[in-house]
Amino acid sequence: MNPLHENSLHVGRREFFGRSVAGLGTAALASLLARDGHAADRSGGLPDLPHFMPKAKRVIYLFQNGGPTHVDLFDYKPKLIEMHGQPVPQDYIGDKRFSTMTGNTAGKVMLAPVEPFRQRGQSGAWVSDFLPHTAGIADELCFIHSLHTEQVNHAPAIQFLLSGAELPGRPTAGAWLSYGLGSDNDTLPSFCVMTSVSKGTSCGQIFYDFYWGSGFLPSRFQGVKFRGSSEPVLYLNNPDGVSSSMRRKWLDDIAKLNELKLADYGDPEISTRIAQYEMSYKMQSSVPDLTDFSDETEATLALYGPQVKEPGTFAYNCLMARRLAERGVRFVQLMHAGWDQHGSVTTELYTQCKDTDQPSAGLILDLKQRGLLEDTLVIWGGEFGRTPFLQGNINDRPKWGRDHHPYAFSLWMAGGGVKAGVQYGESDDLGINVANNGVHVHDFQATLMHLLGIDHERLTYRFQGRDFRLTDIHGHVVEAVLA
């Protein structure tokens, strides 16, 4: 179905539900969702944005929480095989800091990739056998092999990647985009978050709510977390015994009473309240509609793999991401935990890949077949990579692991404005340091903003006397990956 056509059907459905917010006045919409009153005819956002024609209208960020092992998945280093079991060459390490679990690298030995790598597709990108489905779409992907970060522990590194600062308190990328660009729909939040974790994984990173926080931006820009359960939005369902039609009539009464108050008191905040309640009603129908997969074909469901119908799985969330994207949600952030293989690269890593590989690839294929990939930017990656050297005992294969590694790691992007079938940047021959074309986290963030039509240096917010931005005072757009 043509997305435009589908969108118009949605409009029709909304009207069917009755009251329209038209006629309430533009001010009323100002403080709802991401709408900011500056351009109420549009969908909120700042009047001077986008700064230039965007390549992507929206983002789906498949965040891989825990630090996926770049040297086992995407960054092929034959020399690691050669050096398997040999001591870490200290000239690669210098005074680098690792987590206290590793401490000093002296006495550690190199660890070969667990699974073999192969070149894939026309582009010849190296992808390991851990990820057969991702390998199958390699020509759609833009790999960056030279990402590097400044943080070595999970929460600070994730926060740094998503908000540009390691401590909580800054707005995350999704909040910045909602603030700057507003919303393309009026029945769902512009920034939605879903979380999942692989089954049987032993690691337990927590999903802190500041991973999708709005920091000092008004809280309406913070991500709304959809839960992996029958009630994806808290308090969404009417109380038992209150039917939708009963509720509709009471909301009409509330609106009438509020209009009396508005006529008497003249406070524009009252119009906002009327619109707020109207919007809450719309969400009561838009959200169940969103989670009702009965309109998906078997072929589509099959793309995402066997877990697609299980709420709370990564596969389910990937399909939800597509459904949110086609409804115009600006920023969809999936957080998938379980990539923290300190002692399980030969065991749990398989489950982890199995749970994420097919849904990730399926999402790309699905977006593509719907024509959505063109203006949707998909990002797949975590907060850092994993050490090319071993954590554990070389003689104890079942317990092999890798520690956190911030100095070089990989991610891939696809769709909206990035070159397909490209590999950018290189780590050194052991995957320890960046060898060329390093991409700092702030560079990556600048590039993300650029793809959305935003000059990262010009989207700022004054707080506590300083103009803050996602990229702090750094960041350069990685021009080479732009389509």
Added chain:
Amino acid sequence: MSKYTINTLASLLLIAPLLVGFSSVAHADESNIVFSRDIRPILAGHCFNCHGPDEGSREGDLRLDTEEGARKSLEVEGGVAKLMGRVTSHDPDLVMPPPSVKKPLTPAQIERLTRWVEAGAPWGSHWAFEPLVKPAVPTVPVAASGLMASVNNPIDHFVQARLMARKVTPAPEASRETLIRRVTLDLTGLSPTPDEVDNFVQDMSADAWGKVVDRLLASPAYGERMAWSWLDAARYADSNGYQGDNERTMWPWRDWVIDAFNQNLPYDQFTVWQLAGDLLPDATFEQKMATGFCRNHMINGEGGRIAEENRVDYVMDMTETMGTVWLGLTMNCCRCHDHKFDPLSQQDYYSLSAFFNQTPVDGSGGNPQTPPVLTVRSNEQRQKEEDIETQLAGLKQPIEQREKELVAARQAWEQTTLANAGESTWQPLKPIKSSAVHQALTVQDEGSILASGANPRNDTYTLELSSGLEKITAIRLDALNHDSHTQGGLSRSDSGNFVLTEIELLVQPPGSDQATKLSIASAEATFEQGDLKVVRAFDGDSNTGWAVYAGKPIDRSHSAVFRLAEPLTISRDATLTIVLRHDSPHASHNIGRFRLRASEAANAKLDDSNAALIANLRTPADQRTQEQRDQIVAAQRADDATYGALLKERDQLQKSLSDLRGGFPKVMVMEDMPQPRKTWVLTRGIYSKPGDEVTANVPGKLPQLPAGETVNRLALARWIVSDENPLTARVTVNRFWQQFFGIGLVKTPEDFGVQGEIPLQQDLLDWLAADFREHGWNVKRLIRQIVTSHTYRQSSRITTQDAENVTASETFSGMSYEEDPENRYLSRGPRFRMPSWMVRDQALAASGLMVRAVGGSPVRGYQPAGVWEETTFGRKQYAQDHGDALYRRSLYTFWRRIIAPTMFFDNATRQTCTVKSFRTNTPLQALLTLNDVTFVEAARALAERVLTSDNAGAADNTSDKNRIDAVFRQLLCRRATSDEKAILLAAIDRSRGEFRADPEAAGKLLAIGESKRNEQLDAIEHAAWTSLTLAVMNLDETLTKE
């Protein structure tokens, strides 16, 4: 014309020095031109509109808000400073401000400017850093004030003088119903009862309002209301934050805050106690506990974090929180570099942090009660503790008495014991054949068996042994240390630990080729590692087993006794086969050296002390060592039932006591180490990159510490509340103002620095701040001052431009919303959505469900299932409370830092200090107040209240009207208008119809919430009224303080 101008100016300039000279004798103080007091307000009030910070409206490329810009205007042109030429010009085309803006300068203002220029135009520092001087209260001219609403106190003088200058009339006083709802919400966070409303509406005495205010200030709910904002500022929570997010017990500190507000502890003491109460001479328990303020920061228990890095984070958090709360300065920029705007250097920052860097707090681990802590007991707990202590003391005498009796009986007991003693229980089992799948087992000289050779992942040992016994009741396995083992431990695994996954005992009678497996009934071991218990070694499951690692190198042997289900009777030459399996996933956890023994005693024990005792007793009394004598005494006592009972009783009491004490909340507090810790500037804020050493000090650009005092936290705290400090009183008054007006006099309560807002009404702020300080930092007095002003009591109705005040003169009118949407001129009363916690408290109070106990441990109210579990992978289970706990004020809700309670919107996250209030209008909040159990249950209870309070059981129109009024009175303190009634009468009829058609739905709605409903009420009627009440709870007016 221009000639005349110059003449006038010349004469002015001539006169000016005379004036200065004259006044300097008579009024020394007044003659000093203080830039921030005398000049800046003139420039700000008359010039900044076109020559201020706003680039868009700036005229002639001239700005007077910066020294650089102003200097340009003071260049001399034609003998006079350009600025003076323009302000004194009589040419309407030249004079400034231009006549069209209707803001002419008064002669007095021109005179002040002249004197300022004469004095060399000294530029002042930033307003908030200037000393706090109490400004004179402006008079509101009689002629004008006749037109105006009342002028109740100096607040109104400032506000109305400013309004008058703009020819604006303040709004009239709000209705009494509106007023009492407003002030009750503001001072207690609850809405008034209908009786309270009626009393006030009917009280015609002159001080009716004062009485209401005093009653509210005296109510315990006042402290609860005031505490909320303070907890936001103090980043108070009930857990650590970060991974692990362990639960802490800081709530006695929270109760102290409530009490401090209720007792009206002067704000300077409130400050000193919280920052440095521990350092006060003879500090009281409360003063020490108050320092919990500093320790409310998050604690990071994430694995892999460096303790010192955490500790430095905590010190920075304490420093920055102090900076924001008291000084209104945002200091976090200075972690890494000098402040870009404010005169704060990185050195200043670390000098301030040095005050907080002296605690013995350790940064390692996630202990939610990281010392130093203060143990807090309630009176009840204290009583209980004393009771147990008394009982324990009472046991002392009988125990001693019995001990004496036992001494007398010892001789006889020794003889009896010796007579009954058997031989030592454990007999060695002699290895006939020992083998392992992978290793070599060799019998050592002393009889133990050593495994050697390859070090396999797993191994199984098979031993054939002869016992020399005719009866076996138990087998004993001793795992023994050896130099060949890791760190001299018990195996060659990475830790020296072993995991015995299975032990099997088989007996093969001579001549038979059929071995019988013996079943083991029970076992005990010298140590068990967590779940790796000794019983796991004979559970038939090779995945489980017995292990002994205790987190450190194993420097001792370990033993286990396996008791047979049935005693085994065998011939002395029969062989016994014992199989030891090591099949765990842990590599090489195979026992490295061991010994096997057997016993025929009825109840063979691991502790072989009986053998030792017998040996002791056989030693002649005069040859016994002290140790032997002690062992004998102990054994006799252990054998005595009377003595045993006494000890058991004592042990139980001691356990109760330690359980009781373990449950006492511990509040983390401040303490300075005897040896000061050095503090350095940290390069880029990184804990491990110290730069220059600094000592504790206050920022260089602010007044300095008094000389000669000990420089510690106490000195800092006293400096904060000293008369010289220009910031504290202003920052504090502003925060309280924000609480009542929704927006501070300075809009940026967290930032009084150069980039913060320069207050429009600085004179009012300064007056309030100075007055507050002069009157002993009396918070209740300040609040009384604010809420008794006309400014506060104004109607919040928005004046539309076409609805002019007909009683006012033509020149005066109300101010339109467009002119002042944020109400910064205070021409009308405050109107804004209440904080979400207040919305909840209001609903609970109006419904009658609220349980009004003050203080205590936090409660877990209704929350949708799975919120904690989903975020923490099930590691934090939400165990909802029941009964009273569900109806406590929001203040007492358990605050988990990583997953804040779902029922509060726009609140501080309680992760770091927050002093600014936010208000948004997300639809998610509407869903909460429409659908959450708390609100639906409150609606049901309020409906019940209304339905049972009238006697008209019938559903007639008259009683419906009364009931609608009753609902309105509970929530809105007023009756419904006829238009509102018309809508709701139709609605209640409709709702009845709906539930009549679907009575089951009525039952479902009424079943929501754990409180019991009045079953006497007709379900249809009750459900319909519940729906109506829920709708009224969701009206804009209900959600709003107006």
